[in-house]
Amino acid sequence: MEKQLESQGLSRRKFLKVGGGITFLVTAVGLPALVFKKGELAESKQISAWVHLSSDGTVTIYNPASEMGQGTMTALAAIFAEEMDADWSKVKIENAPVEPEIYGIGWGGERGGSMLTVGSRSVSGHFNNLRQSGAQARYALLSAVAEKWGVDRKELKTDSGLVFHPKSNKKITYGEIVEFVKIPESVPEIPDSDLKNPKDFKLIGRDYQRYDVPFKVDGSAIYSGDIHVPGMVYAAIVRSPVNGTQPELKNETAIRGIKGVLNLVSLEHGIGVVASNMETALKAKAMMEITWNGDPKAKSHNSQDAYEEYEALSKSSQTGSIVAQSGDLNRELPKAQKTIRADYKNDYIYHAQMEPLNAVAHVKADSAELWVGTQAADGTRNDVANHLGLDFKAVNLHTCYLGGGFGRRSMTDFVIEAVDISKAVNLPVKLQWTREDDLQYGAFRPISLQKLEAGIDQNGNINSWKHVVVGTGGGLLGSGADIPFYDIPNKLIEVRNIDHGVRTKHWRAVGHGPNKFAIETFVDEIALEQKKDPYQLRRELMKNHPRELAVLDKVADMAKWGSSVPEGRARGIAFAERSGSLAAGICEISVDRSTGKIKVHNIWGSLDGGVVVHPANAKYQMEGSLVMGLSSVLFESITFKEGQVEQSNFYDYPILRMEDAPEEIMLEIIPSTEKPTGIGEAGLPFMGAIISNAFAALTGKRLRHMPFTPEKVLEVLAS
Amino acid sequence: MQYSFILNEKPVQVTAEEDANLLWTLRERLKLTGTKFGCGVSLCGACTVHLDGKPVKSCITPLSQAVGKKVTTIEGLSEDRSHPLQVAWIEEQVPQCGYCQSGQIMQAAALLAENPNPNREEIIKHMNGVLCRCGTYLRILKAIEKTAQKV
Incomplete structure (x- = not known):
């Protein structure tokens, strides 16, 4: 069994440390030889910041x-x-050390920036940079061989780990170059014309296996909770049930008296217990009696009443932030021949990544060492350094696999907790959140009310479009609210926000989930009202947008939209973009009218993600995101009562189980030479609408409030 | 207290508290971390191991219940990822985040040991207690069906 610790950057971090915190430029691919221990020099070399080559050919x-x-x-x-x-068969992959100057990307894909892994930006952001860096590593190897053989570098060719010189018929493997390669001081930027011609790609756009899969079928993949550090103790925390309240422990003596309890640590938002073993930490946590003080804003928040507050705010003269505006909606909408209106709602939802938050931290006098599964490697390092008053370089963060992130692990709250506790007890600490902690102290996708209004002109066309999103979570609300691919002359899209004092956060696809649900369901309602086919109406609206149209046509073609559907079933269609990717979906559902349960039988999906680096995995990401989307649409709801989350574990916050998975999912990727776009969330946003639209086609009734639980379905059927 | 049981075919002896539990003993005392903590109340199946060949949720299993019995974890399913389900899991590229997959595989292995040729309905019924957030269910199904046909 391969040691996953080795392949998760722990060893590399150590050897980079030998050089004493070396910072190297990406363009200067050379690394000082002093980072290698004596005796290793002949066997392996760091070719650039991105790659290490061994004499056995391992890359x-x-x-x-x-x-x-x-x-x-x-x-x-x-x-x-x-x-x-x-x-490729000799490639190993290790997590890069936390050096954002080298391994980070800016939002435009420029080098440097942050190592933040969010917004499905990894492939799209790193694409050009990694092509360039790979070409530079090849250049360094070719330069070494050219010098060794006394030939012109330009006469050399390569083929999967082999350099050859056609004129002299000489050959050498990459591994053999290690012995004599001198790392050049700097390597020039390789012009685009010297990068591979896409028709020669052997990996990009081809099929290959994921590197991490073998480690995930034998239990050897290392997540942060799997770390053991000598002398490590265990911690659990009781956190404020209402955000912003402060704890007062009533039975400190009793808790301290529990065998195995080592210490208690007061935090602003809770109380941590430290114990010699996990069971004791969890038991002591459960036994703590705490009075929560303070009267924070969250205390007055009742989420079921929030929709009324949003309704009132939507009617006020106050204007929110404008997401998009064109034409003159206020002039044109009142002139419409016909006006169509609908409201949509979505409850808060929870990330529910399978791995509850955890972290291992060891804070010492002038440094800190951390093991974390985080989406924010440098953000975590920086937050911890700032929190402790340390230099960034004094914080050594080992990044581990994440048992799901979905946005939750871009926060650093759980790491700061582990750091505070480790510092207080002066020992390495494994902090474990329970599922209840993870849920109740979650940071949720915002609740919102979506008010849509469309004006139809005398020709039956949509002339005006007004969309007001009212909810909480500020900037989280607006993503995906715009509809640049639908040509509607007069448009006003606006977000209005109320801060309830509760925690909200990006959740896979962010605002696109609720907003595309509202938009794409509303388009369906307009189509039905206008007696148009919902697919054809979308075709009309996006007729000047060929890429979008191709995606929509593809899914319609795949599902044979318009053909007959088995008795008792119906279909819905929708289109959505996310992170630059374009996606369309169709589902076929049935409804048990006695129980209110919706069964999704089939889903068809089409995707344009530009150049797709790993098509098999891209499709699987789309499959995963639409299954997760389905879960959120059918089952998931977080409610607050007087600021307190009412759910606590999977019995009252169910997520989709195998029995509710679609019977079949059929996906196609549209070939493209455009730049890569983000794929990891693209299947999720259309899910609410395709189900609501299929439901309307089947029953003549409309679901406008996610999730579509059996109770809500029965209520709508009876209406 | 001393607890003795057979772990992945080898006898082990563990010293632990009276209220020690199987999951945390495997993960923290024995450092076999392939078995995961997911919910703590037997609702997600991430912690599934075999106790005398039967799938159990180790998160709610007191260590005392393992005494004298055979415990098999993902690490003991095979030495080299050669269990037919592990082979199928790789062929079908099932895992995404991977966190639930030890539990999925252990649950599936118990099914095939008892019923080498389950139909789809039987598989779903047996696997329904193991949650996956990444949406890998259809590939799990496919990998089990593929393995069942081979066994």
């Missing part, structure tokens, strides 16, 4: 993004290996 490529299930550790390495022309 170790560094993964700059968090691996939370999306598979980018493989795709990113494949981009690099493609241009380096490495032998």
